[in-house]
Amino acid sequence: MMSMTCHNLDFGTSVLDFVACGCATNGTIGRCAGKSCARTISRSKGCRARRLVCWRQNLARCHAFSTKTPEALLNGVGQVPPALLNLKNESRRTISLSKLFEVVADDLQTLNQNLQSIVGAENPLLMSAAEQIFGAGGKRMRPALVFLVSRATAELAGMKDLTTKHRRLAEIIEMIHTASLIHDDVLDESDMRRGKETVHQLYGTRVAVLAGDFMFAQSSWYLANLENLEVIKLISQVIKDFASGEIKQASSLFDCDVELQEYLQKSYYKTASLIAASTKGAAIFSGVDPFIAKQMYDYGKNLGLSFQVVDDILDFTQSAEQLGKPAGSDLVKGNLTAPVIFALEKEPKLKEIIESEFCETGSLEEAIELVKKCGGIERAQELAKEKADLAVQNLQCLPQSNYRLALEDMVIFNLERID
Known part of the structure; x- marks a missing residue:
């Protein structure tokens, strides 16, 4: 199993308040303490199970588990990775306009x-x-x-x-x-x-x-x-x-x-x-x-x-x-x-x-x-x-x-x- 390190990330005005990344080989994914907003967005590039998870409870700071450094997860300070919207909704939560x-x-x-x-x-x-x-x-x-x-x-x-x-x-x-x-x-x-x-x-x-x-x-x-x-x-x-x-x-x-x-x-x-x-x-x-x-x-x-x-x-x-x-x-x-x-x-x-x-x-x-x-x-x-x-x-x-x-x-x- 791959080891995971915890990084204290300040996302500021980033679209994601929490980033979690896991490896497809063992089916694990890092989780942050607290309650998720239930919107999990998955990406199929790189590790198959790599995921970006949006958490809305802590809007300024949170602890995220990752196999990569914060610099590798973000394209510059406070920037969303370009592949953000290539991601799928893991929980299949449907957003209604109402x-x-x-x-x-x-x-x-x-x-x-x-x-x-x-x-x-x-x-x-x-x-x-x-x-x-x-x-x-x-x-x-x-x-x-x-x-x-x-x-x-x-x-x-x-x-x-x-x-x-x-x-x-x-x-x-x-x-x-x-x-x-x-x-x-x-x-x-x-x-x-x-x-x-x-x-x-x-x-x-x-x-x-x-x-x-x-x-x-x-x-x-x-x-x-x-x-x-x-x-x-x-x-x-x-x-x-x-x-x-x-x-x-x-x-x-x-x-x-x-x-x-x-x-x-x-x-x-x-x-x-x-x-x-x-x-x-x-x-x-x-x-x-x-x-x-x-x-x-x-x-x-x-x-x-x-x-x-x-x-x-x-x-x-x-x-x-x-x-x-x-x-x-x-x-x-x-x-x-x-x-x-x-x-x-x-x-x-x-x-x-x-x-x-x-x-x-x-x-x-x-x-x-x-x-x-x-x-x-x-x-x-x-x-x-x-x-x-x-x-x-x-x-x-x-x-x-x-x-x-x-x-x-x-x-x-x-x-x-x-x-």
Whole structure:
């Protein structure tokens, strides 16, 4: 049996408060005194049973058993090993969004009430259309991220509570997101959104476009009234990015020469830009150092990219019932995502099928199988994990708190969707 030495580690603002490492040859693993948070994350690199275990009871210091020195376990002072999110959940604990957002539940309840008054009083038809999105299973992820970053950075800045501007920002972000979904469904001619009929399917294209336009305009008006030029520029850029993303997507349909970097740029425009602006805007209103605000922007960007890659993987791995829309819907429309781009590198036949625009019966199903057989899913998973690793590292500038832990869990929740 390999001997283990005990190191007293000060992790400071590291994502892991305790690191334990064991050897696969004898099945042992070091444990730290105290109670675990039950989130154990395993890594398959090096010793098969090497594990990093997150303990939340001692946030500043703890004793960890290890066959390696603290320097070997950490990439520099207080840095998370890059392979953190290559790890699996040993106890198979599933993170739910409702549990994850408990620390900002009151903030989200207030947001829901405010959205009703912002959109609905003067425009019942538009509110009914927007409610089709608001009530279609959405978890308010983006405003929740605004609240989590707001509270984490406000705590850092010594603020006792959130400002009105923090709350208004969350409302603006949700309106912009909702408007973009309504317009996306019109452009994509989608009949279903989260298992329900889309707005244009229920009310017609005219009302759907007007509903999206109204919500963009309303959010812009509230944005201007925040009277913070930096945040106004930040969020205004997002609306421009949405249009750029749609143009990029429309101009590259069925293009088998599309490169991964182009895909990531489009994903940034369509998904990550809004999340990055949300998290940075929240930090700006807390008045924190510009370096921390930039880290929050990068957190949102990397989380958003990881989310988009995971969504694109699920389009191949989940059923229509699970997705709330037909499986392979992106591919059949010629929108080539990460799994396809990776598979195209290995399978020439896939290119032929895609460029034929699936004219033959069964060709879509054949293309999906080729993506799976050529390792496109696995390589896309690695890409999602790579972006997730970066997102966790971006949080290292924040002090330990329940809000930071929820932001970390948000990253893990996303990856658990492809477990």
